[in-house]
Amino acid sequence: MDSVFLNKAAAAGLLSIAVAWICSAVASGFVPANVPVKPAFSVPGAENVSIAPYMAHADADRGEELARQICSSCHALVSAAADGVGPNLASVAGRPIATAAGYAYSSALLAQKEHVWSDQALSDWLTSPARFAPGTRMSFVGISSPEQRADIIAYLHRLAE
Ligand code: HEC
Numbered sequence: 001m002d003s004v005f006l007n008k009a010a011a012a013g014l015l016s017i018a019v020a021w022i023c024s025a026v027a028s029g030f031v032p033a034n035v036p037v038k039p040a041f042s043v044p045g046a047e048n049v050s051i052a053p054y055m056a057h058a059d060a061d062r063g064e065e066l067a068r069q070i071c072s073s074c075h076a077l078v079s080a081a082a083d084g085v086g087p088n089l090a091s092v093a094g095r096p097i098a099t100a101a102g103y104a105y106s107s108a109l110l111a112q113k114e115h116v117w118s119d120q121a122l123s124d125w126l127t128s129p130a131r132f133a134p135g136t137r138m139s140f141v142g143i144s145s146p147e148q149r150a151d152i153i154a155y156l157h158r159l160a161e
Contacts, residue, residue, distance in 0.1 A: 058151050063154050083102070083103050127142050127149065
C-alpha cells in the first residue's frame with residue numbers, strides 16, 4: 001500500500017464526513033429539532049370537547065333511545081335492577097366514580113374514585129373509555145358525536161331523579 005493511496009483514502013474519508021455534516025446542517029434548517037407545541041393534526045372525535053354548550057340543547061328522549069340501543073346490552077337502566085356486564089346506571093350522574101354497591105370494578109376505574117361523574121367526566125368517558133381509564137373493562141369504542149353524548153348524559157340525569 002503506497003502513501004498516495006493512503007492519502008486518497010484519508011481524503012475520501014474526510015470528504016464524506018464534511019458532506020454528511022453539511023447535509024445535516026442544511027436539513028436541520030428545514031426541519032426544526034424541537035417537538036411542536038400543538039400536534040399538527042388530531043383524530044376527529046378523539047379529543048375531549050367541552051360538553052357544556054351541547055348540554056344546553058341536549059334531548060333526554062333521544063338519549064334514552066341511544067342508551068337503549070347502545071348501553072342496555074351491558075347496563076341496567078332501571079334503579080334496583082341487577083347489574084349487567086357493567087354496573088346499573090340508574091343514579092350514575094353526579095355519583096362518585098366506581099361506587100355502585102356490590103359491583104366489582106376494574107382497578108383502572110377504581111383509581112378514579114375521588115372524582116365524580118360530572119357531565120364533563122361522563123362526556124370524556126363516553127368519548128373513549130380506554131383513554132379516560134386505560135385498562136377499563138368497559139370494552140366500548142366510544143361515541144364521537146358530542147350531540148349524542150350530551151343526549152345520553154341528559155338521559156342519565158333523568159334516570160338519577
Ligand atoms: C360491552 C359492554 C358495555 C357497553 C356497550 C357499555 N358499557 Fe358502560 N360499563 C361496562 C363495564 C364492564 C363497566 C365497568 C368498567 C370497569 O370497571 O372498568 C362500565 C362502566 C360504566 C360507567 C361507570 C359506572 C360507575 O358506577 O362508575 C358508566 C357511567 C358507563 N359504563 C356508561 C355507559 C354508557 C352511557 C353506555 C352507552 C353509551 C355504556 N356504558 C356502554 C360495560 C359496557
